[in-house]
Amino acid sequence: MAILVTGGAGYIGSHTVAELLEKGEEVVVVDNLQTGHRQAVLGGTFYQADIRDDEALSKIFKKHEIEAVIHFAANSLVGESVEKPLAYYDNNVYGSQKLMETMIQHGVKKIVFSSTAAVYGEPERVPIDEHDRTNPTNPYGDTKLAMEKMFRWGDAAYGLKSISLRYFNAAGAHPDGLIGEDHHPETHLIPVILQVPLGKREFISVFGEDYPTEDGTCIRDYIHVMDLANAHYLALQRLRAKEESGVYNLGNGQGFSVRQVIDVARRVTGHPIPDRVSPRRPGDPAVLVASSERAQEELGWKPQYADLEKIVDSAWQWFRRHPNGYRG
Numbered sequence: 519m520a521i522l523v524t525g526g527a528g529y530i531g532s533h534t535v536a537e538l539l540e541k542g543e544e545v546v547v548v549d550n551l552q553t554g555h556r557q558a559v560l561g562g563t564f565y566q567a568d569i570r571d572d573e574a575l576s577k578i579f580k581k582h583e584i585e586a587v588i589h590f591a592a593n594s595l596v597g598e599s600v601e602k603p604l605a606y607y608d609n610n611v612y613g614s615q616k617l618m619e620t621m622i623q624h625g626v627k628k629i630v631f632s633s634t635a636a637v638y639g640e641p642e643r644v645p646i647d648e649h650d651r652t653n654p655t656n657p658y659g660d661t662k663l664a665m666e667k668m669f670r671w672g673d674a675a676y677g678l679k680s681i682s683l684r685y686f687n688a689a690g691a692h693p694d695g696l697i698g699e700d701h702h703p704e705t706h707l708i709p710v711i712l713q714v715p716l717g718k719r720e721f722i723s724v725f726g727e728d729y730p731t732e733d734g735t736c737i738r739d740y741i742h743v744m745d746l747a748n749a750h751y752l753a754l755q756r757l758r759a760k761e762e763s764g765v766y767n768l769g770n771g772q773g774f775s776v777r778q779v780i781d782v783a784r785r786v787t788g789h790p791i792p793d794r795v796s797p798r799r800p801g802d803p804a805v806l807v808a809s810s811e812r813a814q815e816e817l818g819w820k821p822q823y824a825d826l827e828k829i830v831d832s833a834w835q836w837f838r839r840h841p842n843g844y845r846g
């Protein structure tokens with residue numbers, strides 16, 4: 519039986535496909551390539567299709583015997599979601615609804631899906647654990663919370679078991695150098711910083727220096743993409759063993775400010791990386807740091823690349839070899 523991966527040509531999806539293939543799983547990928555890359559899919563069967571197209575989805579579910587779904591396909595940028603909220607509800611909420619309907623029609627009852635730290639909004643305390651209040655400060659986080667609720671009700675009504683993985687900030691690349699991050703335009707902090715030593719931009723903009731943090735810049739918890747990929751495999755194993763829904767944070771439990779990340783990148787690349795302060799980006803919470811104790815205890819998850827220097831170096835190795843991403 520196969521694992522259907524939606525968004526498997528994207529950044530985190532392609533690394534998870536690589537992990538699943540390495541574990542000997544049969545993989546079917548569905549991706550509309552709106553931000554993904556065909557070359558990023560290292561194996562399995564690939565379909566270029568949109569998850570909102572239920573006819574196309576149904577054909578794929580008929581053709582393959584699908585055991586479980588790992589669902590990454592989404593719009594996922596905090597800033598963009600504030601400007602275009604409806605595109606986020608359409609792809610993330612309606613898209614997940616269509617996917618769930620197709621799963622139910624075909625008797626598929628297991629799903630692992632991407633949620634986010636953005637469901638918490640401004641946390642009441644850090645590190646954040648899964649019991650803490652969810653109160654998103656941007657439409658993106660709100661759509662992911664709506665997805666979580668939809669799958670929870672889907673369990674109650676149809677016995678569809680889901681594991682929601684609330685990742686914090688993904689970064690880094692596969693150690694074999696074949697796949698990595700490639701977004702157009704790139705907006706994520708670590709790759710944007712690395713565009714400076716690559717000669718693609720002159721300086722890094724620091725979005726806001728007046729947050730209630732030690733140096734005034736936002737704090738995030740950075741997590742290596744291979745550690746995320748492994749967590750998806752472990753979540754799948756948990757669903758196979760327990761058939762029980764759950765929610766897990768995935769982060770390293772350590773927060774780094776924008777300025778600290780820039781300093782690490784300066785050390786890793788040996789480049790001065792000039793910076794300039796610009797206004798806050800709407801929708802950004804000041805601090806997001808995870809407690810991932812539950813994932814460690816219940817999934818047996820243990821991050822292998824917890825050190826920020828290793829994460830930035832891993833991203834740097836990819837960008838040095840592929841300054842234009844999959845285009846060379």
Ligand SMILES: NC(=O)c1ccc[n+]([C@@H]2O[C@H](COP(=O)([O-])OP(=O)(O)OC[C@H]3O[C@@H](n4cnc5c(N)ncnc54)[C@H](O)[C@@H]3O)[C@@H](O)[C@H]2O)c1
Binds near residue numbers: 531549554635685688
């Ligand atoms: N990157 C992060 O730091 C981060 C953190 C938390 C959560 N997430 C979540 O993880 C998931 C993957 O994020 P990513 O950074 O790899 O993003 P990405 O944009 O690289 O990957 C998303 C993939 O989904 C595909 N896709 C989008 N809409 C689709 C649709 N309607 N039908 C079929 N395919 C579709 C895209 O083409 C792309 O290949 C997203 O759900 C995102 O919200 C990401």
Ligand SMILES: O=c1ccn([C@@H]2O[C@H](COP(=O)(O)OP(=O)(O)O[C@H]3O[C@H](CO)[C@@H](O)[C@H](O)[C@H]3O)[C@@H](O)[C@H]2O)c(=O)[nH]1
Binds near residue numbers: 636725
């Ligand atoms: O050029 C830049 C880019 C970003 N930032 C700041 O860096 C931090 C991290 O930003 P970014 O890398 O864009 O990530 P987030 O906005 O934190 O969102 C990411 O991390 C979330 C989980 O925390 C995920 O849900 C999202 O999908 C993913 O894009 C934020 O404070 C930004 O304001 C800058 O100062 N300058």
